[in-house]
Amino acid sequence: MKELVVLSGKGGTGKTSIVASFAALAQSKVLADCDVDAADLHLVLQPTMHASHEFWSGQIAVIDEEKCTQCGLCQDLCRFRAINDFRVDPTSCEGCGFCFHICPAEAITMKESMSGHWFISDTKYGSLVHARLGIAQENSGKLVALVRQQARGIAESDRLDHIISDGPPGIGCPVISSLSGANLALLVTEPTQSGIHDMERIIDVCRHFEVPALVCINKHDINEDNTSSIEKYCFSQGLKVAAKIPFDNVVTEAIVKGIPVVEHSQGRITEEIESLWHHVSQALKG
Amino acid sequence: MLQYELSQLRSEDGQSMIISVASGKGGTGKTLVATSLALSLKERAKVQLLDCDVEEPNAHLFLRLAITHSEPVYIPVPNINKEKCNYCGKCAQVCAYNAIAVVPNHVLTFLELCHGCGACSYLCPEEAITEKGREIGVVESGHSNGMDFAHGKLNIGEALAPPVIRKVKEHTSHEGITIIDVSPGTSCPVVEAIKDCHFCVLVTEPTPFGLNDLVLAVETVKELKIPCGVVINRAGVGDGKTEEYCRKEKIPVLLTIPLDTEIARLYSKGITLVDGMPTWKDDFVRLFDKIGDMIHERTGRLER
Numbered sequence: 001m002k003e004l005v006v007l008s009g010k011g012g013t014g015k016t017s018i019v020a021s022f023a024a025l026a027q028s029k030v031l032a033d034c035d036v037d038a039a040d041l042h043l044v045l046q047p048t049m050h051a052s053h054e055f056w057s058g059q060i061a062v063i064d065e066e067k068c069t070q071c072g073l074c075q076d077l078c079r080f081r082a083i084n085d086f087r088v089d090p091t092s093c094e095g096c097g098f099c100f101h102i103c104p105a106e107a108i109t110m111k112e113s114m115s116g117h118w119f120i121s122d123t124k125y126g127s128l129v130h131a132r133l134g135i136a137q138e139n140s141g142k143l144v145a146l147v148r149q150q151a152r153g154i155a156e157s158d159r160l161d162h163i164i165s166d167g168p169p170g171i172g173c174p175v176i177s178s179l180s181g182a183n184l185a186l187l188v189t190e191p192t193q194s195g196i197h198d199m200e201r202i203i204d205v206c207r208h209f210e211v212p213a214l215v216c217i218n219k220h221d222i223n224e225d226n227t228s229s230i231e232k233y234c235f236s237q238g239l240k241v242a243a244k245i246p247f248d249n250v251v252t253e254a255i256v257k258g259i260p261v262v263e264h265s266q267g268r269i270t271e272e273i274e275s276l277w278h279h280v281s282q283a284l285k286g
Numbered sequence: 287m288l289q290y291e292l293s294q295l296r297s298e299d300g301q302s303m304i305i306s307v308a309s310g311k312g313g314t315g316k317t318l319v320a321t322s323l324a325l326s327l328k329e330r331a332k333v334q335l336l337d338c339d340v341e342e343p344n345a346h347l348f349l350r351l352a353i354t355h356s357e358p359v360y361i362p363v364p365n366i367n368k369e370k371c372n373y374c375g376k377c378a379q380v381c382a383y384n385a386i387a388v389v390p391n392h393v394l395t396f397l398e399l400c401h402g403c404g405a406c407s408y409l410c411p412e413e414a415i416t417e418k419g420r421e422i423g424v425v426e427s428g429h430s431n432g433m434d435f436a437h438g439k440l441n442i443g444e445a446l447a448p449p450v451i452r453k454v455k456e457h458t459s460h461e462g463i464t465i466i467d468v469s470p471g472t473s474c475p476v477v478e479a480i481k482d483c484h485f486c487v488l489v490t491e492p493t494p495f496g497l498n499d500l501v502l503a504v505e506t507v508k509e510l511k512i513p514c515g516v517v518i519n520r521a522g523v524g525d526g527k528t529e530e531y532c533r534k535e536k537i538p539v540l541l542t543i544p545l546d547t548e549i550a551r552l553y554s555k556g557i558t559l560v561d562g563m564p565t566w567k568d569d570f571v572r573l574f575d576k577i578g579d580m581i582h583e584r585t586g587r588l589e590r
Contacts, residue, residue: 009342011312011470016495037473038310038499059382079362079403091477091510096382096403133473135505140473141445169312169470170341173445193556194317194344201342201442208443222547223554252523255493 001155002183002284003148003163005034005211009198011169013188014218017251018273019166020044020260023125025277029162031123032151033130034178036116036143041166044258047121047128055118055131055146057139059095059110061088067107074099074108091136115139118146120154127154141177144168148178162284171205179206184284185213186242191226199230203237213239214283216276220244242283243276245269302334302464305577306483308507310499312470314489315519315543318553320467321348322560323487326570328433332462335430337437338479339469340423340450346437347556353428359438359453360419361402361446366393370414377406377415401446423450427457434459447475455479463574472499472506480507485577486514487540493524497531504537513584515540515577538580541573 004022006015016035023031023045033041061082063074068086075083078099082092088099090113100108115138118131129151131143151163167178167185179185185206189199199215206213215234220227227244234241246268254264262270307320316339324335337345364377364386375388385399386406397420407415422444427436436457438450447469455478458464468479480486486507490500500516507514515538518528522545532539543549543559552562560567 008312010344011309012314013312035471037471037476038312038502040311040495040498043494043498077404077408091481094401094403096401096405097380098403098405098408101380101405101409135472135502136477136509138474140471170339170447170475171442172341172440172447172475174473175341176443176445190554192554193347194342194553197344197347198342204442222550226554249523252493255495256525258494 001161001163003165004184004186004280004284005165005167005178005182006186006188007167007175007179007202008169008188009171009202010189010195013190013195014251015188016040016044016166017255017261018188018216018276019164021262021273022164022277023123024260024262025274026162026164026281028160029126029164030151030154030158030160031126031128032147032163032165033128034144034147034165034174035168036131036140036147036174037133037168039130039132042121042128042130044255044260045123045125045128046258047123049119049121051120053118054114055116055143056112057115057142058113059097060090060093060113061097061099062109062111063088064107064109067105069105069107071104073102073104077102094138116143118143118150120150129154141173144174144177171201175205176209179211180209182211184280185211186280187213187215188218189215189230190219191217191223191230193226196226196230196233200233203239212283214242214280215239216243216245217241218245219247221246242279243272245272245276302459302462304458304464304466304483305485305487306466306468306480307487307489308468308476308480308503309470309489310472310503311490311496314491314496315517316489317344317348317467318519318559319487319489319517320465321345321558322566323570323573324433324465325558325560326567327463327574328431332459334434334459334462334464335467336454336457336464337467338451338454339467340438340440340447340454341469341475343437343439345467348558349430349435351428351430351435353426355428356424356426358421359423359425359450360421361400361449362404362417363397363400363402363420364395364406364415365418366395367414367416370412372412374411377410380405380409398445402449422446425450425453425457448478451475451478472502476506477510480512481510483512484581486512487517487577488514489517489519490528491520491524492518492526492528496524497528500528501531504535513580515580517541517543517573519543520545538576540576541569
């Protein structure tokens, strides 16, 4: 069983549209949406949810007003500036428990916090593990780890060949949690200055965590000069550009219809994504 | 022209008027809006642009910048004095992040897990723990054509963006207008970037993905009690459901930017919308005036 994660650094380059197409093209797989704070894959895969679970993670400090003597020690020591006027701001509290340990009046307790939900759903393309981080919650990295662990469990019990994960944008906590230990990262970029800059950083992250990577240039025809810069850069880094996908409004049409683009269009874009999946599945074998 | 004079923008707490630009979904045009808004206002007010997308900062690619100052961002992590340590295990017990483990005659630290809360060093009965700085990123500051600028860069392989974001926000000016470019999503980096802002501009695109993530972003700003308005970018693609949602939720649509190959071409080359198509400046000034009206209605803080 091999695990693919689709990342980009920059948001909005087309990760989810490509993963949804892979869902339709790959034979034996489980799907995982690791973009837990803005998950979109379910909008294209039309899942039927058959299990919803609460995600309890981390703690939040709570001050008992009755016991609090307003000595101010907790406010002075909190490095996250989460305590003001002897009240805890839950969106700033990082759950370290420092205040709980030092309060002379023992007025502070640590309360477990429900940070979101995770789901196992059926789709016509196979099982999908997805999640929704609670509003303004922390611990997205832990929720991502949980989604991957559940997907792995399904892949093992159903003897599936692939885990295909839709990753979050950026390079921080949830990205690292999506990437570390995966077999292959597919990096989706676009030929814009921002796309190039962000791709260079995510390439470095893949190298840091020793995950092999392939690159896909989406909307390559919106700026051919930038596309050739990306190709040169990838060549210099020893990375293969596995596909160049043209800009086409059929991608957005497919999103509006709620289906993978390869099922909406028979045009060049579909051929390119099919060829991309071929490259990716070969790389996963290697 | 600007309805609000600079002197009236100063709030009671001696801060600038802080407007953040966020989105939920990535790639909807946050940086496009943040840079063009800042450039449109800078001829008429003191403007500062803070790029708080420290994982993938992009605003600098669009501006002719002079970076005058660069400072590393450290988080304080435990440094254990083996002479003093008696392996009592208190530090491991109080660490909420499993960054310290104590085994017989040995203390193991996993510094990449440390949030720098300081509990271990403060609570060590033997005073055997001091703190040392671990570099996780850098904040660079300077100016661009008369506008103040700062951005943060999280180091490769580091997980914790919020300490770098906090460091960028320490540059927040005491007067004028501060525009904050925010990372995509709705979790801790976004909360860190938008909290304490006076207004949040949410940039979306009129597709089911854009709308799904806009709804999450709206819930996040509501949780933080920050007033918001929407910019619809690439109008013409997708469907009309975003406008319908905004009408229903009574969230004002502050500006609509059409799907336009010329705009996309400028963006791809790293040229801001108002530099490439200067007529857009008036639209961004009007956008700012709408924000001023909304803040005025909400707090009565700005006197005409």
